[in-house]
Amino acid sequence: MSLRTRLLLTSGALLPTLLSAQVLPSNPQPAPAQSAPSSSAGGGGGGSQQKKSSLLGDALPFMDIGGENVAWDGKVWNVTNNRMFQARLEKYLASPEANTPDDQAYRDVLEQITKLLSPGHNGGNPSLPQAVALLPEAAGYKIDAKLCDSLANAIYGVWLAQKNVSNLRQTNTAMSERVRGETFQARHSTATGSASGAGPRPTGGGNNQQAAQSQTLQTFATAKYIATIAELEARMKANELAMGTSQLTAKAEFQALIIQFALQRRFEHVVLACRFYRHIFSDPSGILSLKEGSDAEKMFASTLGTSPTISGLDAFANEAIRDVDEAVQAFDNLVERGDLASGSKRISEAFMVGEYLPRVRRVPMPKKLMVLDFTRDYNQLISAMEMKDYTLAEQLVTKLMKLAKDFDYSKPKAMIETARTVSDMHLNKAKVSAMQGDQKGSTEALTEATMIWPTNPKLREFTNMIGSNADVKTQAALDLDRLISQRNFRQIYNDQGRYLAAVMDDPQRQESLKKVLTDMGRVNFSIAAATNLAQSSNLAGAWETMEKTYTEFPDDPEVSRLRSDFSIKATEFVGALQKAKQHEDRRQTGSALAWYLKAKTQYPPSEFAREGINRQVGKLSATDLGANP
Incomplete structure (x- = not known):
C-alpha cells in the first residue's frame, strides 16, 4: 500500500x-x-x-x-x-520506556498467535483453536486495551453465525424430505381419485350422491397436501435468505473491526485479524465489502483505484510497522549526532503513525527527555515571538543553538534584529521630540516603539529619563495611557496606587482606571477560584473557569497561562467539548448531543456542557414539532 x-x-x-x-x-x-x-x-x-x-x-x-x-x-x-x-x-x-517483562510477555503472546496462524505451522497445519485460545491471555495485558478481547468476541460471533447456518441447513434438509413425502401423497390422492371416477357411472340416485361425496373428500385432501408443500417451500426459502444474511453480516462485522484497528493505528492487531479472517471465511478474493458511494469506498477507490482487500490491509500494516522501525532507527542516529531538531521530527512522525508499536514504546528514556527539553524550549520560543518578548526569544535561540546542531535559527534571529532596529528608531524619534518639547510626537513615537517591542530594555531607560526630568504625576498619567493602549492591565493593577494618585483631577482617566481595576479584581477572583478547584483535583472545573475568563480577558498573560495548563491537564473534558462544538457547527445535532453528554459525565456541574445539551435538545424538539405539527 x-x-x-x-x-x-x-x-x-x-x-x-x-x-x-x-x-x-x-x-x-x-x-x-x-x-x-x-x-x-x-x-x-x-x-x-x-x-x-x-x-x-x-x-x-x-x-x-x-x-x-x-x-x-x-x-x-x-x-x-x-x-x-x-x-x-x-x-x-515523559513516560518511561515500555521495556518491562510484562511488555515482552505480551509481545511474545502476539508472536505466538501469529505463528499458530501461519500457513507453514506444523507442516502446513495452522492451529486456529489454539490461536483463539491465546487472545484472552493477550487481552489481559494493559497495553492491549482489551482489543484482543474484541477480536475474540468477533470470532465467537462468526462461529455463532456459522452454527446458525448449519442448523438452518439441517432444518431445510428435513423440510425437503417432508416436501417429497407430501408430494407423493398428493400425487397418490389424485391418482386414486381419477381411478375411482373412471368406471361406468351408476344409475341409482344413492350411488351418485355417495360418489360425489367421495370425490369432494379426495379434492380436499389433495388441496391440503398442496398447501402444506407451499408452506414448506416458503419456509425453506426464508431459511436460505437467513443463511445468506447471517454469513454476510458476520463477514461485514469482522471486516469493520479490521478497518477499525487500522484507523486506530493498532497495526499488530490488523495483522492478526487479517490472518484470522483467512482461516474463518472461505473467501478467496478477500475484498472488503464497502457500501457503494460511502466515504470509505471513495477514499480507497481514489487512492488505490479499486476496492481494498484483506491481503492489502495485511501488507499495509506490515509496511507501516517497517516504516516506523526505520523512523525510530533514524531518530536514534540523529540524536547520536546531536541533531535534535530533525530527531524530534522523526520521533513525532513515528509516534503519529505507530504510537502503540513496540519500537516506539521502547525508545530509551534519556533520549526522549532530550527531545522533550528541545520541544519545550522551541514551543516557548514560539510563544515568546508571538508575545513579542524578543529578549527571552534571543536567550532561547542561543540555548537551542547549543542543544541542537541542526536548529534553524535564521528566521527568529532575523525577526529579533528587525524588531530591535525598528523599536530603537522610534525611541530615538521620541527622544528628539521630547527635547523639542513636542509631547504629542514623543508620546506617539514611544507608543510605536512599545507596540513593536514591549520589553525593550531601552524603553525602560527612556521612561526613567522622562520621569527624572518631568513631573511624576504627568509621567504616571502617560504610563497609564501607554499601558491601557497595550492592554497591560495587570501592570496597572500591580501599581494602582501610583496611578490612582495621578488621575485624581482627571475624570476621564479615573473612569478608565476604575474599569481596569474592577475588571482585574474579577480576573483575580476567577484565578483564585480556578486555583482552588485545581488543588481539589477538579481540573475540568478549573479549566472551565479560566475559559470563561479568557473569553472576556484574552490578553491577560496569567489567564492565558492557566488556561493552557488546565487544558492540557483536563484533555479529555476539553476534547469532548471541542468535538461537540465542531459537530454543532456542522449541524450534526445527534453527535453534538452525544459529546456534550460525555463532557457532562466527566464534569457534571459544567455550564458549557449543560448549555450545549439544552441547545441540542431544543433543536431536536423543534425538529419533532416541525415533523408532527
Missing part, C-alpha cells in the same frame, strides 16, 4: 485531535489563521472545481505529504504542530 494511503488513514484517525495549530510567526504582527479556500455553493462548476482541488472533497481529510498538512472541513491543520498532538507527544516523551 502506498505512502499516500498510509498517511490518509493515519490522518483520518488523528483528525479529532487537530484543534489548534501553533506556528512560528513570520512577522512581528499577528497573522490571521490560514484556511482552505472553499468552493462556490452555487453553479454547476462548483462541483468540478471541488473535485480538482481535493482528492476526497470535504467528507474525508486530504493529507499534504510535503507540508504535513491536512485539509478537512474547509480548514488546514498541521498534523504534528498542534496543541492536542503536542500534549500526547509530551505525555509519551
